[in-house]
Amino acid sequence: MKQMFSYKPRVLKIMIHVIGWGIVFGFPFLMMSRSGFNITWESYLRHGCGVPIAFCLVFYINYCILIPRYLFSGKIKHYLALNLLLIAAATTSIHLWQELSFHLFSETDAESIKRVADMPKPRRNAPPKWIFTIRDILSMILTIGLSAAFKLSERWMQTETARQEAERRRTEAELKNLRNQLNPHFLLNTLNNIYALIAFDTDKAQQAVQELSRLLRHVLYENQQNTVPLCKEIDFIGNYIELMRIRLASNVNVDTQFDIHPNSQTPIAPLIFISLIENAFKHGISPTQSSYIRIHFSETKEEIRCEIVNSYHPKANTDKSGSGIGLEQVQRRLELTYPGQYVWEHGVSEDGKEYKSLLIINIHS
Numbered sequence: 001m002k003q004m005f006s007y008k009p010r011v012l013k014i015m016i017h018v019i020g021w022g023i024v025f026g027f028p029f030l031m032m033s034r035s036g037f038n039i040t041w042e043s044y045l046r047h048g049c050g051v052p053i054a055f056c057l058v059f060y061i062n063y064c065i066l067i068p069r070y071l072f073s074g075k076i077k078h079y080l081a082l083n084l085l086l087i088a089a090a091t092t093s094i095h096l097w098q099e100l101s102f103h104l105f106s107e108t109d110a111e112s113i114k115r116v117a118d119m120p121k122p123r124r125n126a127p128p129k130w131i132f133t134i135r136d137i138l139s140m141i142l143t144i145g146l147s148a149a150f151k152l153s154e155r156w157m158q159t160e161t162a163r164q165e166a167e168r169r170r171t172e173a174e175l176k177n178l179r180n181q182l183n184p185h186f187l188l189n190t191l192n193n194i195y196a197l198i199a200f201d202t203d204k205a206q207q208a209v210q211e212l213s214r215l216l217r218h219v220l221y222e223n224q225q226n227t228v229p230l231c232k233e234i235d236f237i238g239n240y241i242e243l244m245r246i247r248l249a250s251n252v253n254v255d256t257q258f259d260i261h262p263n264s265q266t267p268i269a270p271l272i273f274i275s276l277i278e279n280a281f282k283h284g285i286s287p288t289q290s291s292y293i294r295i296h297f298s299e300t301k302e303e304i305r306c307e308i309v310n311s312y313h314p315k316a317n318t319d320k321s322g323s324g325i326g327l328e329q330v331q332r333r334l335e336l337t338y339p340g341q342y343v344w345e346h347g348v349s350e351d352g353k354e355y356k357s358l359l360i361i362n363i364h365s
Contacts (some may be wrong), residue, residue: 013154021056051136054090055143060088062147071148072155087140094136169294190215191244198245204246211243227267230304234260234297237273241295242279252291259298266363268301269337273297273306275330276357277344284310288318304361312348338362 062083065257070079190212195204241256248254277295283292291308327346334342338361346357 016106021052024107035365051094051139054094055139058086058090058140059147060321061152062144066147067151083144087137087144090140091125091133095133153279189218193244208243208246211239211246212274217240219301225270228270229298230260230266230268232265233263233268233270233273234258234264236271237277237297238279242276248285249287251289252285253293255292255294257294257296259296261299264299266304268304268363269333272330272333272337272361273359275327276306276308279327279357280308280310280355283312283314286311288314289313302362302364304363306359308357310355312353 008053054266066079066082070076070082090130194208194212197208238256238258241254244256280293280295284293289311291311291313294307296307298305331344332341334344343360344358346355346359348355
Protein backbone atom coordinates (compact mmCIF):
# COMPACT_ATOMS: atom_id res chain seq x y z
CA MET A 1 0.00 0.00 0.00
CA LYS A 2 2.84 2.40 0.84
CA GLN A 3 4.45 1.68 -2.55
CA MET A 4 1.17 2.54 -4.27
CA PHE A 5 0.99 5.92 -2.51
CA SER A 6 4.61 6.72 -3.46
CA TYR A 7 3.98 5.55 -7.04
CA LYS A 8 1.10 7.97 -7.67
CA PRO A 9 3.03 11.21 -6.93
CA ARG A 10 5.88 9.98 -9.13
CA VAL A 11 3.52 9.40 -12.08
CA LEU A 12 1.88 12.78 -11.50
CA LYS A 13 5.27 14.50 -11.50
CA ILE A 14 6.24 12.84 -14.78
CA MET A 15 2.91 13.82 -16.35
CA ILE A 16 3.39 17.46 -15.31
CA HIS A 17 6.84 17.55 -16.92
CA VAL A 18 5.63 15.87 -20.13
CA ILE A 19 2.60 18.13 -20.49
CA GLY A 20 4.60 21.26 -19.67
CA TRP A 21 7.32 20.61 -22.24
CA GLY A 22 4.74 19.38 -24.74
CA ILE A 23 3.09 22.80 -24.56
CA VAL A 24 6.45 24.56 -24.94
CA PHE A 25 7.49 22.53 -27.98
CA GLY A 26 4.02 22.63 -29.53
CA PHE A 27 3.38 26.33 -28.96
CA PRO A 28 4.53 27.46 -32.46
CA PHE A 29 1.88 25.25 -34.06
CA LEU A 30 -0.79 27.13 -32.14
CA MET A 31 0.08 30.36 -33.94
CA MET A 32 -2.53 30.24 -36.73
CA SER A 33 -3.59 33.03 -39.02
CA ARG A 34 -6.85 33.25 -40.99
CA SER A 35 -5.19 31.60 -43.97
CA GLY A 36 -4.05 28.63 -41.84
CA PHE A 37 -0.71 27.76 -40.28
CA ASN A 38 1.96 30.23 -41.24
CA ILE A 39 4.85 28.13 -39.98
CA THR A 40 6.92 25.65 -41.98
CA TRP A 41 8.98 22.75 -40.74
CA GLU A 42 12.11 24.64 -41.73
CA SER A 43 11.22 27.65 -39.62
CA TYR A 44 10.09 25.40 -36.77
CA LEU A 45 13.40 23.53 -36.73
CA ARG A 46 15.21 26.85 -36.84
CA HIS A 47 13.27 28.79 -34.20
CA GLY A 48 10.57 26.62 -32.63
CA CYS A 49 12.70 23.57 -31.86
CA GLY A 50 16.23 24.77 -31.10
CA VAL A 51 15.23 27.33 -28.48
CA PRO A 52 12.99 24.96 -26.44
CA ILE A 53 15.74 22.32 -26.51
CA ALA A 54 18.15 24.84 -25.00
CA PHE A 55 15.57 25.78 -22.33
CA CYS A 56 14.97 22.09 -21.61
CA LEU A 57 18.71 21.43 -21.15
CA VAL A 58 19.10 24.45 -18.85
CA PHE A 59 16.05 23.38 -16.85
CA TYR A 60 17.16 19.79 -16.25
CA ILE A 61 20.84 20.56 -15.70
CA ASN A 62 19.64 22.74 -12.83
CA TYR A 63 16.90 20.36 -11.73
CA CYS A 64 19.04 17.22 -11.65
CA ILE A 65 22.57 18.50 -10.93
CA LEU A 66 23.12 22.11 -9.90
CA ILE A 67 20.24 22.60 -7.46
CA PRO A 68 20.70 19.36 -5.46
CA ARG A 69 24.49 19.51 -5.49
CA TYR A 70 25.12 23.22 -4.92
CA LEU A 71 21.97 25.18 -3.99
CA PHE A 72 20.73 22.67 -1.40
CA SER A 73 24.27 22.33 -0.03
CA GLY A 74 24.55 26.06 0.59
CA LYS A 75 27.17 26.62 -2.12
CA ILE A 76 25.40 29.68 -3.50
CA LYS A 77 28.46 31.23 -5.17
CA HIS A 78 29.28 28.04 -7.04
CA TYR A 79 25.61 27.70 -8.04
CA LEU A 80 25.44 31.25 -9.44
CA ALA A 81 28.78 30.98 -11.22
CA LEU A 82 27.88 27.71 -12.91
CA ASN A 83 24.54 29.11 -13.99
CA LEU A 84 26.23 32.15 -15.53
CA LEU A 85 28.43 29.81 -17.57
CA LEU A 86 25.39 27.72 -18.46
CA ILE A 87 23.43 30.77 -19.64
CA ALA A 88 26.36 31.97 -21.73
CA ALA A 89 26.80 28.54 -23.32
CA ALA A 90 23.09 28.09 -23.99
CA THR A 91 22.67 31.59 -25.48
CA THR A 92 25.70 31.13 -27.73
CA SER A 93 24.44 27.72 -28.84
CA ILE A 94 21.04 29.17 -29.75
CA HIS A 95 22.55 31.84 -31.99
CA LEU A 96 24.99 29.37 -33.61
CA TRP A 97 22.10 27.01 -34.32
CA GLN A 98 20.04 29.77 -35.87
CA GLU A 99 22.93 30.83 -38.12
CA LEU A 100 23.61 27.22 -39.12
CA SER A 101 19.94 26.42 -39.78
CA PHE A 102 19.58 29.56 -41.89
CA HIS A 103 22.16 28.22 -44.34
CA LEU A 104 20.82 24.67 -44.19
CA PHE A 105 17.19 25.51 -44.91
CA SER A 106 17.52 28.57 -47.22
CA GLU A 107 16.05 28.31 -50.70
CA THR A 108 18.76 27.41 -53.23
CA ASP A 109 16.90 26.55 -56.39
CA ALA A 110 17.04 29.16 -59.19
CA GLU A 111 13.31 29.59 -59.53
CA SER A 112 12.88 30.36 -55.88
CA ILE A 113 15.80 32.77 -55.98
CA LYS A 114 14.32 34.53 -59.01
CA ARG A 115 10.89 34.70 -57.35
CA VAL A 116 12.41 36.22 -54.26
CA ALA A 117 14.45 38.66 -56.36
CA ASP A 118 11.38 39.86 -58.25
CA MET A 119 9.49 40.61 -55.04
CA PRO A 120 9.42 44.26 -53.95
CA LYS A 121 11.91 45.01 -51.25
CA PRO A 122 10.09 46.27 -48.17
CA ARG A 123 11.72 48.63 -45.81
CA ARG A 124 13.03 46.71 -42.88
CA ASN A 125 14.18 48.18 -39.66
CA ALA A 126 15.35 44.97 -37.98
CA PRO A 127 16.19 45.32 -34.30
CA PRO A 128 19.83 44.81 -33.36
CA LYS A 129 21.01 41.36 -32.40
CA TRP A 130 21.74 42.34 -28.83
CA ILE A 131 17.99 42.73 -28.23
CA PHE A 132 17.53 39.02 -28.99
CA THR A 133 20.52 38.17 -26.84
CA ILE A 134 19.00 39.95 -23.83
CA ARG A 135 15.67 38.26 -24.54
CA ASP A 136 17.32 34.84 -24.55
CA ILE A 137 19.29 35.58 -21.36
CA LEU A 138 16.15 36.69 -19.53
CA SER A 139 14.33 33.59 -20.78
CA MET A 140 17.17 31.43 -19.45
CA ILE A 141 17.01 33.13 -16.05
CA LEU A 142 13.25 32.52 -15.97
CA THR A 143 13.82 28.86 -16.86
CA ILE A 144 16.36 28.50 -14.05
CA GLY A 145 13.91 30.12 -11.64
CA LEU A 146 11.16 27.71 -12.67
CA SER A 147 13.53 24.78 -12.22
CA ALA A 148 14.44 25.96 -8.73
CA ALA A 149 10.75 26.51 -7.86
CA PHE A 150 9.85 22.98 -9.02
CA LYS A 151 12.72 21.42 -7.11
CA LEU A 152 12.06 23.43 -3.95
CA SER A 153 8.35 22.55 -3.99
CA GLU A 154 9.25 18.89 -4.50
CA ARG A 155 11.69 19.02 -1.61
CA TRP A 156 9.10 20.74 0.59
CA MET A 157 6.57 18.02 -0.21
CA GLN A 158 9.10 15.32 0.66
CA THR A 159 9.95 17.09 3.92
CA GLU A 160 6.28 17.52 4.78
CA THR A 161 5.56 13.86 4.03
CA ALA A 162 8.48 12.80 6.22
CA ARG A 163 7.27 15.12 9.01
CA GLN A 164 3.75 13.69 8.85
CA GLU A 165 5.11 10.15 8.89
CA ALA A 166 7.30 10.97 11.90
CA GLU A 167 4.31 12.55 13.66
CA ARG A 168 2.18 9.49 12.91
CA ARG A 169 4.84 7.17 14.29
CA ARG A 170 5.27 9.34 17.39
CA THR A 171 1.51 9.31 17.98
CA GLU A 172 1.36 5.54 17.57
CA ALA A 173 4.28 5.11 19.98
CA GLU A 174 2.63 7.37 22.55
CA LEU A 175 -0.69 5.54 22.22
CA LYS A 176 1.07 2.21 22.63
CA ASN A 177 2.85 3.54 25.71
CA LEU A 178 -0.46 4.73 27.18
CA ARG A 179 -2.06 1.34 26.55
CA ASN A 180 0.90 -0.41 28.16
CA GLN A 181 0.55 1.86 31.19
CA LEU A 182 -3.16 1.11 31.38
CA ASN A 183 -2.61 -2.64 31.72
CA PRO A 184 -0.82 -2.49 35.12
CA HIS A 185 -3.14 0.32 36.25
CA PHE A 186 -6.23 -1.77 35.51
CA LEU A 187 -4.63 -4.87 37.05
CA LEU A 188 -3.64 -2.97 40.20
CA ASN A 189 -7.21 -1.79 40.86
CA THR A 190 -8.65 -5.25 40.23
CA LEU A 191 -6.11 -7.00 42.46
CA ASN A 192 -6.90 -4.54 45.24
CA ASN A 193 -10.54 -5.59 45.02
CA ILE A 194 -9.64 -9.31 45.12
CA TYR A 195 -7.32 -8.70 48.06
CA ALA A 196 -10.20 -7.12 49.95
CA LEU A 197 -12.42 -10.13 49.19
CA ILE A 198 -9.92 -12.66 50.49
CA ALA A 199 -10.23 -11.27 54.00
CA PHE A 200 -13.98 -12.01 54.39
CA ASP A 201 -15.16 -14.26 51.53
CA THR A 202 -12.72 -16.70 49.95
CA ASP A 203 -15.37 -18.20 47.66
CA LYS A 204 -16.07 -14.83 46.11
CA ALA A 205 -12.33 -14.20 45.87
CA GLN A 206 -11.91 -17.40 43.85
CA GLN A 207 -14.78 -16.39 41.58
CA ALA A 208 -13.16 -12.98 41.17
CA VAL A 209 -9.90 -14.59 40.07
CA GLN A 210 -11.76 -16.52 37.38
CA GLU A 211 -13.47 -13.34 36.21
CA LEU A 212 -10.11 -11.58 36.21
CA SER A 213 -8.57 -14.26 33.97
CA ARG A 214 -11.27 -13.63 31.36
CA LEU A 215 -10.70 -9.89 31.57
CA LEU A 216 -6.95 -10.23 31.23
CA ARG A 217 -7.41 -12.28 28.08
CA HIS A 218 -9.14 -9.26 26.55
CA VAL A 219 -6.54 -6.85 27.90
CA LEU A 220 -3.57 -8.86 26.66
CA TYR A 221 -4.83 -9.60 23.17
CA GLU A 222 -7.41 -7.00 22.14
CA ASN A 223 -5.50 -4.11 23.67
CA GLN A 224 -2.67 -4.60 21.17
CA GLN A 225 -4.92 -3.50 18.30
CA ASN A 226 -5.65 0.12 17.43
CA THR A 227 -9.39 -0.58 17.44
CA VAL A 228 -11.72 -3.40 18.47
CA PRO A 229 -15.39 -4.05 17.61
CA LEU A 230 -17.70 -2.20 19.98
CA CYS A 231 -19.52 -5.43 20.90
CA LYS A 232 -16.28 -6.95 22.27
CA GLU A 233 -15.50 -3.84 24.29
CA ILE A 234 -19.00 -3.81 25.75
CA ASP A 235 -18.67 -7.51 26.70
CA PHE A 236 -15.40 -6.68 28.45
CA ILE A 237 -17.03 -3.78 30.32
CA GLY A 238 -19.96 -5.99 31.34
CA ASN A 239 -17.59 -8.64 32.70
CA TYR A 240 -15.63 -6.02 34.61
CA ILE A 241 -18.81 -4.65 36.20
CA GLU A 242 -19.82 -8.16 37.25
CA LEU A 243 -16.40 -8.61 38.82
CA MET A 244 -16.87 -5.39 40.76
CA ARG A 245 -20.33 -6.45 41.94
CA ILE A 246 -18.85 -9.41 43.84
CA ARG A 247 -17.43 -7.24 46.61
CA LEU A 248 -20.31 -4.72 46.82
CA ALA A 249 -22.43 -4.42 49.93
CA SER A 250 -26.22 -4.50 49.86
CA ASN A 251 -26.47 -0.72 50.21
CA VAL A 252 -24.87 -0.18 46.78
CA ASN A 253 -27.07 -0.11 43.69
CA VAL A 254 -25.41 -0.62 40.29
CA ASP A 255 -27.68 -0.05 37.31
CA THR A 256 -26.41 -0.74 33.78
CA GLN A 257 -28.04 -0.17 30.41
CA PHE A 258 -26.39 -1.10 27.09
CA ASP A 259 -28.26 0.15 24.04
CA ILE A 260 -25.71 -1.44 21.76
CA HIS A 261 -26.35 -3.98 19.02
CA PRO A 262 -25.09 -7.39 20.25
CA ASN A 263 -22.93 -7.79 17.13
CA SER A 264 -21.93 -4.17 16.65
CA GLN A 265 -18.74 -3.97 14.57
CA THR A 266 -18.22 -0.25 15.09
CA PRO A 267 -14.46 0.21 15.65
CA ILE A 268 -13.52 1.76 18.96
CA ALA A 269 -10.21 2.30 20.76
CA PRO A 270 -9.75 -0.54 23.28
CA LEU A 271 -10.11 0.21 27.01
CA ILE A 272 -11.11 3.82 26.30
CA PHE A 273 -14.06 3.63 28.75
CA ILE A 274 -12.71 1.37 31.47
CA SER A 275 -10.99 4.12 33.46
CA LEU A 276 -14.29 6.03 33.67
CA ILE A 277 -15.98 2.96 35.15
CA GLU A 278 -13.05 2.33 37.50
CA ASN A 279 -13.36 5.91 38.70
CA ALA A 280 -17.08 5.41 39.39
CA PHE A 281 -16.44 2.33 41.53
CA LYS A 282 -13.56 4.01 43.33
CA HIS A 283 -15.33 7.27 44.26
CA GLY A 284 -18.99 6.24 44.06
CA ILE A 285 -19.13 3.66 46.84
CA SER A 286 -19.24 4.24 50.57
CA PRO A 287 -18.95 1.40 53.13
CA THR A 288 -21.41 3.16 55.46
CA GLN A 289 -23.79 5.17 53.26
CA SER A 290 -26.19 4.23 50.49
CA SER A 291 -24.47 4.52 47.13
CA TYR A 292 -25.35 4.15 43.48
CA ILE A 293 -23.71 3.85 40.09
CA ARG A 294 -25.66 4.24 36.84
CA ILE A 295 -23.91 3.29 33.61
CA HIS A 296 -25.53 3.83 30.21
CA PHE A 297 -24.01 3.09 26.81
CA SER A 298 -25.78 3.88 23.54
CA GLU A 299 -24.87 3.87 19.88
CA THR A 300 -26.26 5.63 16.80
CA LYS A 301 -24.96 5.92 13.26
CA GLU A 302 -23.14 9.12 14.21
CA GLU A 303 -21.89 8.64 17.75
CA ILE A 304 -21.21 6.46 20.77
CA ARG A 305 -22.33 7.79 24.16
CA CYS A 306 -21.07 6.71 27.53
CA GLU A 307 -22.87 8.29 30.51
CA ILE A 308 -21.88 7.43 34.05
CA VAL A 309 -23.52 8.93 37.13
CA ASN A 310 -22.53 7.93 40.64
CA SER A 311 -22.79 9.08 44.21
CA TYR A 312 -19.67 10.93 45.18
CA HIS A 313 -17.62 9.69 48.12
CA PRO A 314 -14.05 10.90 47.54
CA LYS A 315 -11.30 8.75 48.97
CA ALA A 316 -9.02 9.96 51.70
CA ASN A 317 -5.47 10.95 50.83
CA THR A 318 -4.21 7.85 52.63
CA ASP A 319 -6.18 5.54 50.31
CA LYS A 320 -3.71 4.00 47.84
CA SER A 321 -6.23 1.88 45.91
CA GLY A 322 -5.24 2.86 42.40
CA SER A 323 -2.66 5.27 41.11
CA GLY A 324 -5.01 8.06 40.06
CA ILE A 325 -3.64 8.29 36.54
CA GLY A 326 -6.63 6.70 34.77
CA LEU A 327 -8.54 9.88 33.87
CA GLU A 328 -5.38 11.62 32.69
CA GLN A 329 -4.76 8.71 30.35
CA VAL A 330 -8.32 8.89 29.04
CA GLN A 331 -7.89 12.58 28.22
CA ARG A 332 -4.60 12.02 26.42
CA ARG A 333 -5.83 9.00 24.47
CA LEU A 334 -8.91 10.91 23.35
CA GLU A 335 -6.75 13.78 22.11
CA LEU A 336 -4.53 11.41 20.13
CA THR A 337 -7.15 8.96 18.85
CA TYR A 338 -10.19 11.18 18.31
CA PRO A 339 -8.93 14.75 17.83
CA GLY A 340 -11.90 17.05 17.29
CA GLN A 341 -14.28 14.06 17.34
CA TYR A 342 -15.25 13.84 20.98
CA VAL A 343 -16.96 15.71 23.80
CA TRP A 344 -16.17 14.82 27.38
CA GLU A 345 -17.99 16.55 30.21
CA HIS A 346 -17.26 15.42 33.73
CA GLY A 347 -17.27 16.81 37.24
CA VAL A 348 -18.94 16.95 40.63
CA SER A 349 -22.41 18.45 41.07
CA GLU A 350 -22.84 21.77 42.86
CA ASP A 351 -23.97 20.08 46.07
CA GLY A 352 -20.90 17.82 45.98
CA LYS A 353 -22.96 14.62 46.24
CA GLU A 354 -22.91 13.34 42.65
CA TYR A 355 -20.29 12.85 39.98
CA LYS A 356 -21.26 12.74 36.32
CA SER A 357 -19.21 11.80 33.27
CA LEU A 358 -20.56 12.07 29.73
CA LEU A 359 -18.30 10.99 26.85
CA ILE A 360 -19.56 11.32 23.27
CA ILE A 361 -17.38 10.00 20.43
CA ASN A 362 -18.33 10.95 16.87
CA ILE A 363 -17.64 7.89 14.76
CA HIS A 364 -18.45 9.38 11.33
CA SER A 365 -16.88 12.86 11.46
